[in-house]
Amino acid sequence: MIITDKVIKYGDNINTDVIIPARYLNTSREEELAAHCFEDLDKNFKEKLKDRKIIVAGDNFGCGSSREHAPISIKESGVKLIIAKTFARIFFRNAVNTGLPVISSIEAGRGIGDEDELEVDLNSGKIIDITTGDTFNTKPFPEFIQGIIVSGGYIEYIKKTLK
Amino acid sequence: MINNLKPQTITQKILARHCGKNYVEVGEIVNAQVDIILGNDITMPLAIKEFNKLGLSKVFDKEKIIIVLDHFTPNKDIKSAQQCKFIREFANSYEIKNYFETGKMGIEHALLPELGLVTPGELIIGADSHTCTYGALGALSTGVGSTDVAAAMASGNLWFMVPDSIKFIYNGNLKPWVTGKDLILYTIGMIGVDGAIYKSMEFSGPIIEKLSMDSRFTMCNMAIEAGGKFGIVEFDDITREYVDIRNKKDYKIFKSDQGVKYFNTYEINCSNIDLQVAAPHLPSNTHNAKDLDDILIDQVVIGSCTNGRLEDLKIASDIMKGRKVGSKVRVIIIPATQKIYLDALEKGYIKIFIESGCAVSTPTCGPCLGGHMGVLAEGEKAISTTNRNFVGRMGHPESEVYLSSPAVAAASAIMGRIATPEEVM
Numbered sequence: 162m163i164i165t166d167k168v169i170k171y172g173d174n175i176n177t178d179v180i181i182p183a184r185y186l187n188t189s190r191e192e193e194l195a196a197h198c199f200e201d202l203d204k205n206f207k208e209k210l211k212d213r214k215i216i217v218a219g220d221n222f223g224c225g226s227s228r229e230h231a232p233i234s235i236k237e238s239g240v241k242l243i244i245a246k247t248f249a250r251i252f253f254r255n256a257v258n259t260g261l262p263v264i265s266s267i268e269a270g271r272g273i274g275d276e277d278e279l280e281v282d283l284n285s286g287k288i289i290d291i292t293t294g295d296t297f298n299t300k301p302f303p304e305f306i307q308g309i310i311v312s313g314g315y316i317e318y319i320k321k322t323l324k
Numbered sequence: 325m326i327n328n329l330k331p332q333t334i335t336q337k338i339l340a341r342h343c344g345k346n347y348v349e350v351g352e353i354v355n356a357q358v359d360i361i362l363g364n365d366i367t368m369p370l371a372i373k374e375f376n377k378l379g380l381s382k383v384f385d386k387e388k389i390i391i392v393l394d395h396f397t398p399n400k401d402i403k404s405a406q407q408c409k410f411i412r413e414f415a416n417s418y419e420i421k422n423y424f425e426t427g428k429m430g431i432e433h434a435l436l437p438e439l440g441l442v443t444p445g446e447l448i449i450g451a452d453s454h455t456c457t458y459g460a461l462g463a464l465s466t467g468v469g470s471t472d473v474a475a476a477m478a479s480g481n482l483w484f485m486v487p488d489s490i491k492f493i494y495n496g497n498l499k500p501w502v503t504g505k506d507l508i509l510y511t512i513g514m515i516g517v518d519g520a521i522y523k524s525m526e527f528s529g530p531i532i533e534k535l536s537m538d539s540r541f542t543m544c545n546m547a548i549e550a551g552g553k554f555g556i557v558e559f560d561d562i563t564r565e566y567v568d569i570r571n572k573k574d575y576k577i578f579k580s581d582q583g584v585k586y587f588n589t590y591e592i593n594c595s596n597i598d599l600q601v602a603a604p605h606l607p608s609n610t611h612n613a614k615d616l617d618d619i620l621i622d623q624v625v626i627g628s629c630t631n632g633r634l635e636d637l638k639i640a641s642d643i644m645k646g647r648k649v650g651s652k653v654r655v656i657i658i659p660a661t662q663k664i665y666l667d668a669l670e671k672g673y674i675k676i677f678i679e680s681g682c683a684v685s686t687p688t689c690g691p692c693l694g695g696h697m698g699v700l701a702e703g704e705k706a707i708s709t710t711n712r713n714f715v716g717r718m719g720h721p722e723s724e725v726y727l728s729s730p731a732v733a734a735a736s737a738i739m740g741r742i743a744t745p746e747e748v749m
Contacts, residue, residue: 174517178712178716183694183695183717184719186366186395187407189369201715202715220518221521224551225453225712227367227451229367229470249518249551250521251467251468251548254469255470258469305353305483314471315471315475316374316378316474316475319478320378
């Protein structure tokens with residue numbers, strides 16, 4: 162699967178409280194969660210999303226709470242992919258489980274700039290920064306996690322194994 | 325029996341036992357059988373929605389699922405009430421025995437150990453990041469997402485990557501008033517909020533061997549604030565004393581092998597550790613409390629899964645006894661469970677708090693995550709015994725949270741600014 166889009170860039174330790182503030186956790190409706198995604202971090206997020214659908218960030222993206230509302234709100238907002246230097250582990254699980262593609266790469270997280278246009282091959286892990294001409298070869302997922310992604314999320318994967 | 329296996333950490337051993345092996349390798353992905361699955365009023369609605377997609381008529385084991393409605397309860401608004409109703413209907417129809425409502429509940433991570441529902445050597449998952457608290461019992465316990473909980477409710481299993489471990493050895497002597505909260509804040513300040521990312525944090529050494537269970541719970545609780553997957557203290561006589569009067573299940577004790585390889589080992593001289601405060605907006609932004617004495621405070625919160633236990637309330641009441649809270653400060657005390665509330669009442673702590681000018685609340689996570697029972701306005705500052713101080717954590721995005729121990733929070737409540745107990749007593 163190839164994703165081609167432009168970048169919204171954020172910094173380190175983007176935590177679940179700024180991704181989706183707890184005051185909105187009295188619902189699990191996707192569109193309501195998406196309406197408040199990143200509102201305490203970036204007032205212009207919705208505006209940026211109009212022509213940019215890849216988030217690139219620094220270390221420890223998604224740290225904090227286990228709320229699955231975080232990747233859901235990002236995915237429902239229309240974001241196609243998150244590339245970060247590193248991910249907090251619960252967020253990483255939740256993203257995989259809910260079908261939001263994530264790539265962990267220190268080089269790509271450092272090298273890609275705000276508004277750059279990327280072409281990303283999710284199967285091979287190859288990221289081409291069309292704006293700068295740089296290429297980043299990232300590690301594809303372990304086979305087991307690829308199985309979850311191919312199944313379309315963890316519940317679909319479990320359905321197969323329960324049969 | 326001759327043991328030919330390579331040395332393993334307690335983390336490897338507990339994971340190995342739960343996937344039917346004698347040995348697991350660091351980095352290996354295993355499918356392990358879990359002993360306890362926990363959810364709350366925030367994370368359960370999503371878990372139930374996902375579980376329902378599987379079309380099953382029963383959960384894998386209704387004795388092993390625990391639901392605690394603690395975050396936005398007593399219901400803070402109509403939407404929260406709807407979420408709780410949705411969970412209640414699920415708990416009824418799937419006959420979930422360990423289901424806890426307002427009046428009987430407590431904050432989940434204080435309640436489960438108190439009731440003996442989690443025990444040493446178990447593998448526990450919870451759709452709440454502070455599920456790592458139960459590592460204080462010598463159990464392997466970690467936070468996961470709602471979909472993970474749904475999958476585990478169906479199958480009883482979950483996938484784990486076997487993590488590397490970091491060993492923290494606490495030496496020296498504790499200064500007056502220094503508790504587990506100061507040790508863990510100091511540790512997070514030292515290694516950063518991603519210093520233990522994907523790792524198991526083993527807390528050990530002479531200081532830990534003397535540390536109370538309540539302080540051990542506090543330390544393991546905040547392992548996640550350093551990115552840790554597990555926080556763990558090995559079973560000893562202090563654990564045994566706590567567990568044996570509460571526990572109803574048989575349990576198995578695991579310890580790390582001599583000579584096992586750690587990712588990293590830190591030796592920490594506690595004789596140099598002052599009372600700690602984490603300033604906005606990261607738990608790693610730690611300072612000595614005495615260096616922040618110019619910070620004026622609007623609100624104090626003493627409670628939460630981190631510091632709402634009896635030892636915490638005792639320390640706070642010792643400092644507040646016979647004193648009044650500052651005229652410009654609102655102080656909210658939240659015993660973490662009904663039992664802790666009752667014990668605090670019997671010991672006279674609650675009377676001291678109320679006479680000092682504090683509000684005392686029924687158990688709830690409420691203010692810790694800006695839910696209810698103490699939401700901050702624009703520009704307000706709080707000192708809190710909770711676990712996170714991210715932007716907007718307790719309310720308005722322009723408000724600020726300082727994290728501390730109950731001792732520093734209580735002293736600050738009296739002074740109306742960040743203060744240490746020595747300034748008050």
